[in-house]
Amino acid sequence: MPDQTAESGDTTADNLVALSRWIDAGNAGRDPEAITWGRLAKITEEAGEVISAYIGYTGQNPRKGTTHKRSDVVAELLDVAxxxxxxxxxxxxxQGLALLALEDKINAVAERAGVATPPGGESDG
Incomplete structure (x- = not known):
């Protein structure tokens, strides 16, 4: 996690924190390690739904045909996120730091790949 604090008033970050707290509250009284395992397993479950939607989008199950749209695949990918x-x-x-951590991660990966936009927003390409 970055050594920053979340800015008050960032509705998206606030909503993410509220959702995460809501999920944890629904698991109150359970073993803390089991709660964490559940949170991590949920990511895998959502990833499986991406594959299911993609199979339905591309019609790879001849018995079912095309059952999903591209937007269904995108929605499932966002559920994973x-x-x-x-x-x-x-x-x-x-603490409301997940979006800041995501931004740091995106920037680090872009820099590592050699495609990062320099400060000021102008790219070399």
Missing amino acids: VAALGAVEHLGDH
Whole structure:
């Protein structure tokens, strides 16, 4: 997690924290390690739904045909992202830092790949 604090008033970060706290509250009284395992397993479950939607989108099950749209695949991918970010909030004690950590991660990967936009927003390409 970055050494930053979440800014008050960031509705998206606030909503992510609220969702993560809501999930944890629904598991109150359970073993803390089991709660964390559940949060991490949810990411895998959502990833399975991505594959299911993609199979339905591409018609790879001849018996069922085309049962999904591209937007269904995108929605499932975003469910994976929300589950993962919620798990980050859970692991970070709901400090509202998951989106900052995601931004740092994206920037680090882009830099490592040699495609990062320099400060100021102008790219070399």
